[in-house]
Amino acid sequence: MGVMAKRRENVLPVEAKIPEEKVSKEQAILEAAEQEFLDKGLEAAKTTTIASSAGVTHAMLHYYYRTKENLFDKIFEMKVSLLKDSLFTSFDNPGMPFLEKMQCGIESHFDFIRAHPGLPRFVINELLFKPKRLKLFESKIKKGVDCVIAKISEDMEEEVRKGTVNRIDPATLIIDVVSLNVFVFVAMPLLRTFAFEPYGTEDAFFEARKKENVEIMMRRLKK
Amino acid sequence: MGVMAKRRENVLPVEAKIPEEKVSKEQAILEAAEQEFLDKGLEAAKTTTIASSAGVTHAMLHYYYRTKENLFDKIFEMKVSLLKDSLFTSFDNPGMPFLEKMQCGIESHFDFIRAHPGLPRFVINELLFKPKRLKLFESKIKKGVDCVIAKISEDMEEEVRKGTVNRIDPATLIIDVVSLNVFVFVAMPLLRTFAFEPYGTEDAFFEARKKENVEIMMRRLKK
């Protein structure tokens, strides 16, 4: 164990002169790991596979990241903070009418997942169904979630008074949106066969889905 | 390889006298395997773990099922035929008005997943994202899916003529329903923290979700 103290600290270099090779190897491992972990999950992923697809010897992976778990944690942290950011930027558009706010939120949430199509499966397998990591995640987002819900509730109440919107439990509303937005990305391989054809391109299909999701939710909300 | 011929055939005994112990061991392995494979997937599941949680020696697992893949395939087949059945029973209620048919379909599809809450994740990981198995599955359901879509299309067209229903692409409609119905089950661990409390019991929560999903889709469909 004593030898570990010699290990290089994993701090990203921020100086002017970035040693090309050095960054590139460490980074290559991280990127290969991301791919492998998102695809297979912690247990099924192999450090040997990661190393070889990063084009480095296997020992290098352990030199930079010491253990498989450690490397995984790095990826996990990245994904969690990504999730957190999306949650609080998508549904935070102050000074907009409620329904517009909802539409914006749905669309930007959809676009976020579109930009990270592998994320839902990773979250399901490595976060939701691993109690230890789930607890960690929950404690990190609890406050933010309560805040988002409170805001939606407040806005909605105002519209309800005006008689323009149906009252729905905000948590139910969020589950509706997330269900509709997330599902297509985990079902994508099947949809490619059964639903893509009429649209021609993936992009056209996804745009149509986004529109459909907004449409559904507007009909759900509007009086 | 020659020794394999001696292996007992895996045919479920249908005679009157069921040898208690015998069935019980083979079955115990199958059940433990189901649990392990649904939870961890093919690669991360271990035959040693399966054997020990079935309460048999490791060698017995290989005696009855020869290889890990073989055992997995048994579980996989079971789940695929379960899926197939659900698809064609949920959305096949002849002689009902269209909207009632949809409501019944949504509810029985929801109840099916409720009865098999681990299935969605298994399908996502072991079916949708494993091209070989996906191809096999697609070829098995292609005809049925086309048939269901054709029927929905026909029924809907009639209502559209009567002016009672909005025209929607049937595939889009199905994706809407499945998205709403499936998502809560994969997100369950998180929802337990953020959405269960107001409902008291899991059952109450799920009943509310089912109702919400029907509500959403009726509003989407009704003119």
Place this chain on the structure above:
DNA sequence: ATTATCTATAGATCTATAGATAATGC
């Protein structure tokens, strides 16, 4: 001096089978 890199290998784990023995069914 410190950091990066490689080769070799220890040690753990896992799949699968061989080979011996006990139980069961004619």
Place this chain on the structure above:
DNA sequence: ATTATCTATAGATCTATAGATAATGC
């Protein structure tokens, strides 16, 4: 005779580290 069961172990794979050597930065 066939089926079921166990112990022991071969062989593969995987994580992790030791130890040697090359490259880099004062």
